[in-house]
Amino acid sequence: MRKTDKFLRRLRITFLMFSAILLSGTIALGQVTTSSMSGKVSSSSGETLPGATVIATHTPSGTNYGTISNAEGRFNLNGMRVGGPYTVEVTFIGYGAFTQSNITLSLGENSLVSTKF
Structure with a gap:
C-alpha cells in the first residue's frame, strides 16, 4: 500500500469520527421550542x-x-x-x-x- 493511500484512509476515518462526535453533540443539545x-x-x-x-x-x-x-x-x-x-x-x-x-x-x-x- 502506498503512503498516500494510507494517509487518505486515515484522513477519511478521522473525518468520519469527527462527524459522528459533532452530530451526537448537536442531537444532545436539542431543545424544545414549541x-x-x-x-x-x-x-x-x-x-x-x-x-x-x-x-x-x-x-x-x-x-x-x-x-x-x-x-x-x-x-x-x-x-x-x-x-x-x-x-x-x-x-x-x-x-x-x-x-x-x-x-x-x-x-x-x-x-x-x-x-x-
Whole structure:
C-alpha cells in the first residue's frame, strides 16, 4: 500500500469520527421550542363529534393551526408557537361554531381545550 493511500484512509476515518462526535453533540443539545394543544369535541349531551374542524389562531401574528377531530372526537395540534393569546374556533355541521379566547401555551407543554356545543 502506498503512503498516500494510507494517509487518505486515515484522513477519511478521522473525518468520519469527527462527524459522528459533532452530530451526537448537536442531537444532545436539542431543545424544545414549541407547544401543543389537544382536546375533545362533544355535544352538550356528551356525544362525540368526529370530523369537527378545529382552528387555533395566534392572535398577535395571525398564524393559524388547523385539524379535524378523529373518530373519538379528539384533536391534536402540534408544533405551535409558544405564548398567546390564542383563539380556538370549532365548527361542526348542524352545531354552529364554538369559540374560546385568551388561551396561552407554555413551552413544551400540551394545553387541553375541550369543547361542548
